[in-house]
Amino acid sequence: MHQQALLAAVIATAAASIPAMAASPDAGDIPAHFVRPIEQNDYIRREVMVPMRDGVKLYTVIVIPKAAHRAPMVLTRTPYDAHDEAASSNSPLMSEALWPADREMVDAGFIRVYQDVRGKFRSEGTYEMTRPPIGPLNTSKTDDTTDAWDTTDWLVKNVPQSNGRVGMIGSSYEGWTVVMALLHPHPALRAAVPESPMVDTWMGDDSFHYGAFRIKNLDFLAYETEAKTNGSGVPRRQYDDYSTFLAAGPVAEYARRAGFGQLPWWNKMLAHPAYDAFWQAQALDRLIAERPSDVPTLWEQGMWDQEDMWGANHSFAALKAAGHESNNWLVIGPWAHSQVNRTGYSLGPFQWRGDTSEQFRAEMVLPFFKHYLEDGPDHALSRVTFYDPSLNRWDHLADWPLAQSTTPLYLTADNGLSFDPPSQSGSDRYVSDPSKPVPFEPRPVNLRDRDTWRTWLVNDQRFVDGRPDVLTYQTPVLTTPVKLAGAPVADIVESISGSDADVVVKLIDVLPGENPVQPKLGGYQLSIATDILRGRYRKSFSHPEPIPAGVSQHYRFTLPNVDYTFKPGHRIMVQIQSTLFPLYDRNPQTFVANPYDIKNSDYRTATITVMHTPQEASAVWLPVVK
Incomplete structure (x- = not known):
């Protein structure tokens, strides 16, 4: 056979062996919907819309170890996007897929649950910043207390791999949702860990300290309330905020120029500069002392918490004063805000003995949850565990304070x-x-x-x-x-x-x-x-x-x-x-x-x-x- 004819025959034979393409030439290389195989995963991820008593449905992610049987559930309710919190990576390993702060619970076989609060990200309903409890400031029949109750009730009835016991954990705003749940807890809520919770934002948490307004809060307010997802924050013309806000003049005028008049929460703050009934009616340290729960609660605080210094400190003190110290514990570590969810070897130039954040999660939180959610051994926590940064050690204390300021x-x-x-x-x-x-x-x-x-x-x-x-x-x-x-x-x-x-x-x-x-x-x-x-x-x-x-x-x-x-x-x-x-x-x-x-x-x-x-x-x- 002629050489060219032979080559043509080879090409024709090869072409005939290639299967016909199903897609048209204009379809491109991106499928309409890519589905990643999950058989290799050691966990099951469920995304559900959990109904509340008023018909509003809240987006909830449930991450379940495949080997789970009669496992406890730990719930976090968040305004920061439950979808992302439950997907730190696309690893097939649950311990790697979730945030590192969850690793101790994952290794213990816990079911982990995350939920967008009402009106944020994928949840239905109307969002209000730290929505007040049902009462003078909230005349509806729902709040974050009822939403936590309804969520817990749904979980124990619809997650067959669970043992019917639920714990709650969360830091900052998420800590606030834990405290709200404690105002009227579901019977299945057996343990709570509010970390650096926002409890009274006028007296000493995010917005004010003893009446002095925190300019830093403008960014947080914009981030939370400009959009159902994340806002963009307050624009700056220069890097140095000292120069920016000095040149801007009065903070309210600066906020007006940034469009804050469109934000209802900012307008509420403008109308209530002093610590009036508006702030007092939602001060959770007061409210939980007025109606304390029997849920064992482990309060966490950073000694150098630059955002929410008031919450855990004063909630523990208020419950103690109300005679409910026996089911409450306090841990204060050498941490900045929410550092318990990162590494805790140091803060600034100061170095501690080991990863104090991991010590908190592994040696305090995990035994606490295992005891109350699984009938594990006694957690053996002292009433107060406080890190003395000068001596570089944990102090395990039977009471707090050890001394009055006399x-x-x-x-x-x-x-x-x-x-x-x-x-x-x-x-x-x-x-x-x-x-x-x-x-x-x-x-x-x-x-x-x-x-x-x-x-x-x-x-x-x-x-x-x-x-x-x-x-x-x-x-x-x-x-x-x-x-x-x-x-x-x-x-x-x-x-x-x-x-x-x-x-x-x-x-x-x-x-x-x-x-x-x-x-x-x-x-x-x-x-x-x-x-x-x-x-x-x-x-x-x-x-x-x-x-x-x-x-x-x-x-x-x-x-x-x-x-x-x-x-x-x-x-x-x-x-x-x-x-x-x-x-x-x-x-x-x-x-x-x-x-x-x-x-x-x-x-x-x-x-x-x-x-x-x-x-x-x-x-x-x-x-x-x-």
Whole structure:
């Protein structure tokens, strides 16, 4: 055969052996619907719409180990997208497919459940930010308490691989949903772990601290309420938020220009600047103390939680005061907000003994759940487990606080601190200028930078020490240890030249000047407790009033819980200032009836005089363990 004819015959034969293509030439290379085989998976993933009592259906993802039989279920209700939370990756292994924080529960064979709260992402219904409980602020017949009840009821009836017991866990807003479930828990809810829960956003969680508005909350508000999915946040013209918000003027005007008038929750906040019935009726630490549940509850808090410092601390205290300490436990670790769901080897430059977050999940949460959801061995948790960062160890405590804040540490002359009251009259003064506020972290400040945001509470405070508008007081070098275990109380006596001002107090551990292992920690000024009080609320959070110019006033407020040992060779320091910007909005230092109606002309400098006399003694009252 001729060579060309032979080649043609070979090609024709090969072409005949290729099966005909089913698709047309214009179909392209992307199938209409790709289905990934799941036979290799060691879990079953169910996506269901769970009906609520009013007919609204909530998107729910149920992830079940294939080997599950009479397994407990752990539920998280979230505004952050249940679909994504239940799909960290497309791994065929359940331990890899879910978030790393779930690994301990997955390894224990638990069924994991995630649900979009009403009105968010794939759930039906209308979304309201931290929707108030049924009552004066919610006249419907549903809330997140009933939604949790209905979800739990559906799960125990429709997941045959379960043992009919449910636990709940979640951090931040998700922690809030856990606490809401506790107001009227389903009988199958046998254990709860609210982590860093939003409980009272006016008093000390996301939105305010003692009346001072947190500018950082603008991004969260936009992210949560601009859209059913995720909003885009607040636009910036420059990287440095210090410059951005300083140039922007009053925060309400800035929000107006960013379109916040379209956001109902923002408008509610504008209408309720003080701690009135609107805020009080949804303060969950009060509500759970009024109607405490019998559900065993493990409260978690970070000692340096930069977002929700109030929730777990005050919920545990309120339940204890109501006589319901016996089924409640508290864990406070050396963590930033929600760090228990990441690694916990360190925070900023400070390193701990092992992964403290994993220790919490594996040695506290898992035994807690196994005991109450599977009749496992006693979890053996102490009533309070608190990490002392100075001694780098967990303290296992039978009670909390170990000490009341009855030991005053007085401000004295020459910028001193003493456990003895001042023997002579004295005062210190500074000028607080709203056009030059004290930054809360070294500039440039970017509130969207997660790394710097998580660690600002442990920043070295030398970056402001020496500013003329920051007063610094310290003890001599300690010769014996001073152990604190409780909540310090600031009691600062000031007079001001204006009619309003903020008071910021930081309790600081000053490390020795040299550190051969970590040289940069030499002389480090570590704040162990920081907070702010808006002066107009010094007498009443619900009924603000102007500050009389030139008249000494007491500014008394509780700082966050600490379990901390000041070692010999260290010093105790207190810093006092009037601004923490741009974390908190600037006080105009002029009393304005509604602080959201501030004009640029209202901002004025004020002379702040801090008293330390026998008659007017400023102090921080410490919970010293004797």
